[in-house]
Amino acid sequence: MAPTTNGRVLFAAVPSGFPIPGETTVYDTSQTIDIDTTHLNGGFLVKTLVVSVDPYMRGRMRSPEKKMYGAPFTLDAPIDGYGVGVVQRSEHNDVAPGKYVSGILPHQEYSVLLNMQGLNFLQKHPNLPWTVYVGAAGVPGKTAYMAWREFSRAKKGEVAFITTGAGSVGSRCNSMVIQLAKRDGLKVIASAGSEEKREFMKELGADIAFNYKTTDTRDVLQREGPIDIYWDNVGGDVLDAALEHAAVYARFLNLHNTFAKSLIINGILVHRLEAKYDAEFYATIPAALAEGDIKYREDVTHGLETVGDAILRVQQGRNTGKAVVIVAEE
Amino acid sequence: MAPTTNGRVLFAAVPSGFPIPGETTVYDTSQTIDIDTTHLNGGFLVKTLVVSVDPYMRGRMRSPEKKMYGAPFTLDAPIDGYGVGVVQRSEHNDVAPGKYVSGILPHQEYSVLLNMQGLNFLQKHPNLPWTVYVGAAGVPGKTAYMAWREFSRAKKGEVAFITTGAGSVGSRCNSMVIQLAKRDGLKVIASAGSEEKREFMKELGADIAFNYKTTDTRDVLQREGPIDIYWDNVGGDVLDAALEHAAVYARFLNLHNTFAKSLIINGILVHRLEAKYDAEFYATIPAALAEGDIKYREDVTHGLETVGDAILRVQQGRNTGKAVVIVAEE
Incomplete structure (x- = not known):
């Protein structure tokens, strides 16, 4: 077969604000590939597909140079991300042609890969399209x-x-x-930033669905809370509102960017620890x-006055230390 | 013995900003008590003392009417809070004169109490003053x-x-x-809002102590972190900075007001859950x-372009759903 175009999406420049199609990411058709003869170098x-x-x-x-979560894209190289592909040819012992792989793939039509690093084999459900395997049956669905x-x-x-936050990681989990x-069997309060998303949440079964742009979150939580579980996709003031209306022993599940470290935040109220530690403390x-140790x-x-x-x-x-008032000597 | 003045601190008015001595809290000497003869009604x-x-x-x-954590004070009645007292007389079977009690006491010199609700008996260490039992050996110390x-x-x-936050709950724990x-055996980074507190933290053994008003928290954490444990007394932007510089599996211990519900916040990264749940998910x-369930x-x-x-x-x-690009049919 003659060489065909191997289209790809290049990282062309660091955007200052939003990424601009054609400027910061460029669809490039300058490369060709011969599917039948291209060298595999022991790979596949x-x-x-998607x-x-x-x-x-x-x-x-x-x-x-900028340190952040996730490796930076390489300038003038294809961007990459979650995707699904099908193996066309292989020189790799563990990877047979016809197999489906999902995981991190370059944004290009055909790629020669040397190993399964970052990829897994995938079984397709006969009634699901491949698109779902990067969505509800992919990372967002798994996360949820x-x-x-x-x-x-x-x-x-x-x-x-x-x-549901606009633009935040995992917002499609919600x-x-x-x-x-x-x-x-829970009562579900759901918030989103548009009337249309609000209606979709209602369709999905949310008992209370509201548009946080037109309805005050604190009013809703005051009326319908306190909340036992908070699925946090937004942080900021909504997180504060959720904290105010949290039930004791509430669980907050947080996908906000900065929480991607699997850390644990424990709220502390000493009275709930005393039964366990009082003896040890006083000893x-x-x-x-x-x-003075x-x-x-x-x-x-001195004095109540x-x-x-x-x-x-x-x-x-x-105050320059723990504030105490001596009321009387014995 | 003749009646003596029973000084007390009254909640005289709801403050709008800071509580004003003599206006919103008033020291009152209008009441007297005869310590030897006042009726105990079965109490003590x-x-x-403090x-x-x-x-x-x-x-x-x-x-x-305002719903918040902690019961409101009653207007024109004494305020109350943590304190230590000594029992003078008793008609209560479990409470002997000479015993020391700690817990919630009215801010008045003498009080007749009907039961031990909110109080515990206390043993004094011979070399510690009573003041310490509402501080380093009291609730703040216990909390820490x-x-x-x-x-x-x-x-x-x-x-x-x-x-260390100015004015936040439990700041004396730090x-x-x-x-x-x-x-x-940990390396300790400590921050406070004054040079004097900074020096005290250094004296206590902090390896790095800085004044957050004159030194950028992010710079310090960038240089000395990432942090495995964060003792949060301030919330807000410092919490954000700590999140940015948290190590994976960091533990955040949070005393900020809104966290007083013993809730748990779990940061989520799906890849750390896959080993446990992948089989169940795909099944x-x-x-x-x-x-359609x-x-x-x-x-x-459609298309990489x-x-x-x-x-x-x-x-x-x-986007109106999970964004997916179909690159090719099989």
Whole structure:
């Protein structure tokens, strides 16, 4: 067969604001490939079937000096991302022609790959198109399903609040989370930034769906909360509102960019720890304080008549140690 | 004995900004008490020795309609808070004169209490003053000690970042946390809002202590991080900076007001869940999608030449479903 065009999407320049088609990403047709004869070098030839376009890609469009999550794209090389392909030819023992692979693929029509690094073999359900395997049956769907299973501790009758943020990582997970929450018997409050998304959430089974641009989130949570599970896709002020209306022992599942480190945030209220640690505390800490092994500072005044001023100093941050008022000697 | 003045601190008016001594809290000497003869009604008489003054008290100075954490103070009644007292007389079987009690006490010199609700008996270490029992050996110290033991999962050689916020709940815990972290063999980065606090943190053993008003937090964390444990007393932008410089599997211990619900925030990255859930996901979800039991939406375009525009639409939030580009048919 004669060589054919091997179209690809090049990272042409670092965008300053939004990435501009034709400027920062350029579709390029200058390369050709002969599918039957191109050298495989012990690897295999993949024909790309579908590629996914996701918000996180903007973060990779940067100069390599900038440290961020995710490797930067290489200037003048094809961008890459999640995709599905089919193996056309192979010199690799483990990769047979006709196999489907999903994972990180270059944005080009045909690619010679040397190994399965970043790829997995995929079985197709006969009634699903390939597109779904980078969406509801791909990373976004997996994120929703696995995080819900691992972290939600959902109990029938609880209240879940599920947000959809424009442009945030994994925002397409949310439609699945709404459905998983309903399957588990929860009351679902869902917010989105348009009337059309609001209606879709309602269709998916959300008990309360509202447009956060026209309805006050705090009003809704005040009326319909407190919330036991918060699926956070937006952070910022909505996260604050969710915190204010969280039930005790609520679980927050957070996909906001900065949380991509699998960290754990524990809210602390000492009274819920006392049963476990009181004996140990009194057996060790007062002695350590008395002997100076652990240091402390106090800001002591004398007499209840000094309380008002002490309160004010504490509110203004002017106290120089733990504020205590000595009311009387024994 | 003749009646003596029973001084007390009254909640006189709801403050609009800072609480004003003499206006919103008033020290009142209009009441007297005869310590030897006052009726106990089956309860006991406590002489207040010390009371604690804490930032959270401002939140209780509100009108009772406002829903917030912590009961509102009652207008024209004494305020209350953590304190230590000694029992003078008792008609209560479990409460002997001479016993020390700590817990919630009214801000008045003498109080007749009917039961031990909110109070505990206290043993005094011979070399510690009572003031310490509402500070480093009281709730702030307990909070530091117990939260560190329960949540920090500290390992020798790890990096802890400990912040001190002006006026935030439990800010006095921090000096103890610094010392506990050093005992556990961690490198400690500590921030505070004044030169004087910075020097105190250095004295306590902090390896890096900086004034966040004159030194950029992100610069310090970039140089000295990433951080494995974050003791958060401030929230806001410092929390964001800590998130950016968190190590994978970092633990955030959060005392910021809004976190007082013992909630758990789990950061999610699907790749860390796949080993556990991949089989289950592929066994259930694609079939549910194919049969319409779980719905999904896609925003499909055709050909790699549409990728640039798809990226832009996703960045602008204009996509109407998961953005996918079909590159080729099989």
